[in-house]
Structure formats: structure tokens, C-alpha cells
Amino acid sequence: MDLFDDLPEPTQTSCSITAAPIKAQPQSTKEGEEEEKGVKRKLDNADSNTARRGADEEEIKKVCKEGLPVLKGYVAARRGEREEMQDAHVLLPDMSSFVSALPKQVSRVSYFAVFDGHGGARASRFAAEHLHQNLANKFPTGDTENMDRLIKKCFFDTFRQTDEEFLRKASSQKPVWKDGSTATCMLVVDSMVYVANLGDSRAVLCRMEATPAGDGQRRAMTLALTKEHNPTMYEERMRIQRAGGTVRDGRVLGVLEVSRSFGDGQYKRCGVISSPDLRTFQVTTNDRFFILACDGLFKVFSAEEAVNFVLNILQDKSVEQRVGLTEEEARFEAACQQLASEAVRRGCADNVTVILISVNF
Template sequence: MDLFDDLPEPTQTSGPVSAAVTAQRQSKDKEEEERSVKRKREDADSHAEEKEEEFKKVCLPVLKGYVAARRGEREEMQDAHVLLPDMSSCLSALPGQVSRVSYFAVFDGHGGARASQFAAEHLHHNLAKKFPSGDSENLDKLIKKCLLDTFRQTDEDFLKKASSQKPAWKDGSTATCVVVVDDMIYVANLGDSRAVLCRMEAAADGVRRSVTLALSKEHNPTIYEERMRIQRAGGTVRDGRVLGVLEVSRSIGDGQYKRCGVISTPDLRRCQLTANDRFIILACDGLFKVFSADEAVKFVLNILQEESVEQKPGLTEEEVRFEAACQQLASEAVRRGCADNVTVILVSVGS
């Protein structure tokens, strides 16, 4: 900007000086016109960016979470869960290019409910503290680092608390967390709880059929890489369990097994949501002991497609169907003979 833009015009004089002033004024007018054109162009670009951002917000998938929990035949409910369709209130600031962050998580405890409850209370707060903010470049890489740091921090904090008790707590927990950043899903998983996505795709005959996409990878000591890590750390695998006792090879807590190669480093996966996606199922192994992932997806779809639906005040027909599907899926797992705790989170993906 010209430092003298705000000064008054020089006093008009006669002769050659006046001509010089006129030429100066014409030059200044031309500069002002160029500046005006540049400002209009910048305003137009800014308006276009705002429109694009507004369009992006309008087109973000609408996520709604539903949960069903069953104790099964266990004496104690050791599962825990968290549903935060919008976790903005937990975040100090969103990255400049991000409009929304959602968080859904299932924790399946063993040896007690303290590790799963601790993870449910603290993991998303640790995530919020470490989440990238400002105009972050390479956001994808930063989110992945944030998730790794969050799991490590949560595990360390719980182990510190557990070891300070008398007697020391021996609880442990799986963790399956789905973080949706605008339309990108990030899944961080420890242990044998799982997350799956239902995507509808048109077949050759034109009929839309469901495709079940695995969003997580299970960790148990029978998997070659997991067993090798445990054995290198001096542990053993007997009857498919660490030291013949622990069913999972990665977890939060389980302090007595950490020296045997059990770790809290999650498997990370990423998947972009599309207009063809219907829902996400997160559930502990209590569901998947009696349902395959594909069976669970088809079970939910059948209920969503039922003709009659009981109306409930304050809920849309779609919401009533998803709520019923979630509850019935958990109940059916118990009916099929699952003695374990069963927790199911169903996340609808709408437009």
C-alpha cells in the first residue's frame, strides 16, 4: 500500500507545475484503478473460497450414533463406550480446513472394568489435547501421529494409576476408536473389537447390494507377527493366549503382560466416506463370536428395510429404524448363545 494514499491532493498551481501535477494525478488515478481491480479479484477469490467451504459443510455426511449394551452371562459389565458425533466442545481449535470431528469408541475390558472405564473417560480428552490445530499442512500424517501418541499416553496414565494401587490393578482393555474428520474415517484399534463399514454398490443387474468393508485389524497371539513379537520379548503363547492366559496381544493396561510383548500401539486405518455408505458398526468380540461381519451388516439392513415401523416422539422414521437395528443386533447376539458382554455402536451415515 502507498504510504501517502490518505494525504490530501496538492494545491492547484499554474504553468508547467500544473501540467506535472495533472500527469501525476492521472498516474495516480490509473494506479487506484488497478488497485480497485485487484481488490475486486481478491474479493471474488475470497468469496469463491467461502462458497466452497460452505458447500463442503453442507455436503458433509450426517453422522448419528446409537448404542446397545448387554451383560450376557457375565457377573459384571466390563465394556465401555463413547459417542461424540461432534467433539468440537472438547477441542480448543479445529485445523483451518476442517469443519467437524466426530468420535465413536468401544472398549472391552478384561480382569475388571477399570481399564475400559479409564479409557472411555480419558482417551478422547488426550486426543483433543494432541489434535492438530491451525492451518496444518500434512494433516493426514499429523492425525495418525496424534492417534499413536494418544493411545500411548492413555496406556501410560492407566498403568501408573494401576501400579499405585494396593494391590495393583491387573485390568486391561481392548480399544476400537473411529475418528471422522469431515468425510475421512480414521480407525485406531487394539485387540479383538472390530469396526466395519456398510457400502451400497450397484451390481451388473442394476440392483444395489451391500459390501462389507473391514475398518480394523484384530490382534491376538495366534497371528504370526504378534506371536513373534511376544516370543522375542521373552513371552510364550499357549492355547492361543499370552502365557496361556491373555487372549489379546495388544491392549490398554495389562501391566503384568507388557514385559511379555503386549503393546498399546494401535493398528491405524483410513477410509473416505462416500455417498454410497449407509452405516458403521463398532462392536466388541461378544458380537463377532456369533456373527460374521457380513452377517451383522445384513442383519442391520434387513431391519432398516422393514415395512412397518413404530413411531416414537422426537425421532424420525429413519432414527427409529437405526435404534431398533442396534438394539436387536445386540439382543440377537445374546440369543445366539454369546455368554460374553456385548456392546454395539451403530453409526448412521446420511446426507
Template sequence: MDLFDDLPEPTQTPAPVSAASTTEEENEEEEEEEERASKRKRGAAESRSDEKEEQIKKVCKEGLPVLKGYVAARRGEREEMQDAHVLLRDMSGFLSALPAQVSQVAFFAVFDGHGGARASRFAAENLHHNLAKKFPSGETENVDKLIKKCLLDTFRQTDEDFLKKASSQKPAWKDGSTATCVLVVDDMVYVANLGDSRAVLCRMETTGGAGGARRSVTLALSREHNPTIYEERMRIQRAGGTVRDGRVLGVLEVSRSIGDGQYKRCGVISTPDLRKCQLTANDRFIVLACDGLFKVFSADEAVKFVLGVLQEGSVEQRPGLTEEELRFEAACQQLAGEAVRRGCADNVTVILVSIGF
């Protein structure tokens, strides 16, 4: 009940004053008092509304996944580290306001540069800022559709901005980069990717045998783009380009990328593939990595390698980290190290995102 609803309007105790004798000053005082009372009512109503919204958001947060990101990077035999990455477990600080029905947003990305490190670094520094500017906010009906549009616009904007900067240099930059981005909105994962970096999800399933045994299932969250794929080759050829030795013009290994200005006229585009997947309590982790890892590991082998490290014996304790965090960190580092040990000469960057409920 609103306190002010029960209070009568202030009245004067002396004898009634005729309308003709009421002064302008008294009228103004009465109007001001009415306005103050109205403001108090509105303030109280807004306060109750804000409290209710906060309570709803608190309830919504229960049951949502808890994500933690770990990264490992190896230069391999390359002279320069051309990979870049972004880990934002909580992206809300970059957003002006979350959509009313959204409680948490996280962002993880790997960028694998070629021809130099400038395109990958530019993408790592700018793509999530462009995403934050275009991210839906306030009362929105179709958040899913808006997020997909936001991702497409973000990739286009980032590519255009880099190409503009690259062409203004003397000599012009010719760098390019893949991009594989994982955006988690509450319990929904959106993956946008260009090129040959990959994202895979480890989901545990019950086998149905005695003792409730479980096995891992590896789910691909991204799709590679290279000129040997029929649809990619057809687009390149329609644009007047050629594919030789599995490369655009016999040089570029990927058919979609950020940058690579000299190949844009040949059908190399910056439009990402978009996929989405709802997380469940059976999901264990996401592996997000450049092709340096997947040259020597299949997706399933990478998942099983991580599970093996997570199930190993005791780990060396370190202040500020739980045993589970230490295991995931070790799994991430060992996976990248094993890729180099297996003979990968390329840069290797691995992001391991743990999923807890």
C-alpha cells in the same frame, strides 16, 4: 473497494502553517488519526477474510456425510459390565480449532475391559480428550499424516496415564482394555484399534443385473490382535514372553491393549493398527462392536442382520425421531439382543453409525 481508500487525509482550511510553528500536540493528533485509519483498514480486510472463509467452509460442508450413532449394550451372563463406549457425532466442541480445510469431525469408540472395568472406563473418559489436545489445527499441509501421528500419540498417552494411575493403587490395578475407535474427518474414516473388537463398513454395490439390483459388501475396517497371529506371537517371544493355549503366558487373550501393566514386559503393546477409508454415497452404515458380538456373528452376518431390520415393515413412531432413525435404533438393539439369544455369555456392546449423503 475499501471505503477508506477513497478518503483524503484530513486537512486544515485556514492558511497553511509552517513546519516550524506546528505543535507536538497537532503531530500527535495526526499520528493518532493515521493509526485509527490504518486499524479501520485492517479491521475491514480481516472481516472480509473471515466472511470468505465462512463461505468456503459452508460450501465444503455440502456433500459431506451425515452421521448418526446408536448404541446397545448387554451384560450377558457376566457379573459386571466391563465394556464402555463413546459417541460424539460432533467433536468440534472438544477441539480448540479445526484445521482450515476441515469442516466436521466425529468420533465413536468401543472399549472392552478385562480383569475389571477400570481400564475401559478410564479410556472412555480420557482418550477423546487426549485426541482433542493433539488434533492438528490451523493452517496445515499434510492433515492425513498429522491425524495418524495424533492417533498413535493419543493411544500411547492414554495407556501411560492409566498405567501410572493403576500402579499407584494399593493393590495395583491389573485391568486392561481393547480399544476400537472410528474418527471421521469430513468424508475420511480413520480407524485405530487394539485387541479383538472390530469395525466393519456396509457398502452397497450394483450387481449389474436387470432393474439395477444392489448387494451389500462388508469391508473390514480393523485388524484383530491376538497371540496366535504370527507377527504378534513373534513380538511376544522376542520380548521374553510365551504363548500357551492361544494366550499370553497362558492367560491374556489379546496381544495389544490399554493397561495390562503386568504383561507390558512380555511384548503386549498399546500401538494401534491404523486404517483409513473414504466414505461414498454407496456407504450405508458402520458396525463397531466388541468381540462379544463377533463370537456369535461373522462380520457379514452382522451386516446382513442390520440390513434385514432396516428393510422390515412399519416401525412404531416416537416423537422427535424420524422413521429412518427408529429403524437404525431398532437394528442396533436387535443385533445386540440376538447375540445374547445365540448364546454369547460375554458383555456385548454394539455401536451402529448410519451414513447419509
């Protein structure tokens, strides 16, 4: 819907000139000058109304933008016991500069993503560098209808394009690159959230809801925003088998742990695809924060444990303040860093990358 559809049309000052009755004598010069001045005044009034209407629209759009959720991202990355850091991440609280022309009804676009590489770091880094660029290039522009449908199509096209571009580059190398990567990406268009994922990286939301007792207290709800893709899932296994692949020991051909990914060119003929699962919903004033993380976190934390861990730190009054950060920002930064460190302390030997995104209105 257009941002200004609900607004009443402003009163227009007519610019048309009513013809005067024909007189027997020619009109005097003075009368002609007065008529010209009257016409000029009418035209000036019309221009003034048009400018005023434009200013009103800009002011309303500014007010609407101020009512949108304010997102701030924090990231923590740990190499763990791996020889190489194969994760990659992107934080773009304001992605508008990457889009050539935002639709009139859109005020702000934000993007956050985590990529968990395997077989090397090249696929994850490539996706981190190119996925949001491709998404921005395909993002709907102009006065667009069916915005939701177009954004969803944009996601699917972008994932396919990014995968194809990496596979072309990988196959041109000697020896051929065999890297692959999961992906969990979150795009926020004003207050609408689009979460797309491949593989076993995950996104969860902490939403505060009133308790059933009606005592004014609120409790934290943990909402899963992604669907894992592994070969043991029935639909994933059937697709792999129809493509001529096999699942052994819970892995594609007994090797690959995920059934959807970027890269992994040697498994694409076996039914491993790059089509994401995509979920959408609207941010509410009850939403507290998002967690996007690779499976290194969730090997040692359940989603609920991770949310409660963050909440406990956010309520900790003893968190050390940091220069340049507000008290709340310092707590979110501490929560993100401590969550990643705790995953390593609990024995996760994998790379761990955590993105924590605060929500404020």
C-alpha cells in the same frame, strides 16, 4: 489443501495515493478536502471488499460443511451372563467442542469408540473417559499442511499416552490394578475416516455397490476396517517371544487372549503393546452404516451376518415409531438394539456392546 486455494483472487481496490504534480501555487482548502474524501472512499471500498471476501469464504465453508456426511450413532449394551458390565463406549457425532481450534480446512470432527474390558472395568472406563480428550489435545491446529500424517501421528501418541497414564494410576493402587481393555476407535475428519484398534473388538462398514448385471440394483458389501490382535497370529507371537513371553493355548502366558491392549501391566514386559493398527479411507455416498462392536457380538455373528441383520431391519416397514425420532432413526435404533439382543439369544455369555452409525449426505 487449504479450502480456498482454488478460488480466484478478488479484484483489489488500490489504497495507494499517487502524488500530484507540484504546483506553483498552494492547493486550496476545498481541493484538499475533495482529495481526502477520495482517499476515504478508496479505503472504504477496500474494507468493503475485504469484508465481502471474508463473508464469501464463510459461505463457501458453510456449503462445504453441508456437503459432508452426516453421522448419527446408536448404542446397545448387554451384560449377558457376566456379573459385571466391563465394556465402555463413547459417541461424539460432533467432537469439535473438545478441540481448542480446528484447522481452517476442517469443518467437523466426529468420534465413536467401544472398549471391551477384562480383569475389571477400570481400564475400559479410563480409556472411554480420557482417550478422546488426549486425542483432542494433540489434534493439529491452525493452518496445517500434511494433515493426514499429523492425525496419524496424533493417534499413535494418544494411544501410548492413554496407556501410560492408566498404568501409572494402576500401579499406584494397593493392590495394583490388573485390568486391561481392547479398543476400537473411529475418528471422522470431514469425510476422511481413521479407524484405530487394539485387541479383538472390530469395526465393519456396509457399502452399497451396483450389481454386475447393471440392472440398477445394488448389493451390500461388508468391509473389515480393523485387524484383530491375538497371540496366535505369527507377527504377534514372534514379538511376544522376542520379549521373553510365551504363547500357550492361544494366550499370552496361557492367560491373556489378546496381544495388544490398554492396561495389562503384568504383560507389558512380555510383548503386549498399545500401538494400534490404523486404517484410513474416505466416506462415499455408497456407504450405508458402520458397526463397531466388542468380540461378544462377533462370537456369534460373522461380519456379513451382522450387516445383513441390520439391513433386514432397516427395510422392515413394521418397525414401531418412537417419539422424537424420524422413521429412519427409529429403524436404526431398532436394528442396534435387536442386534445386541440377538447376540445374547444366540448364546453369547460375554458382555455385548454394539455401536451402529448411520451415514447420510
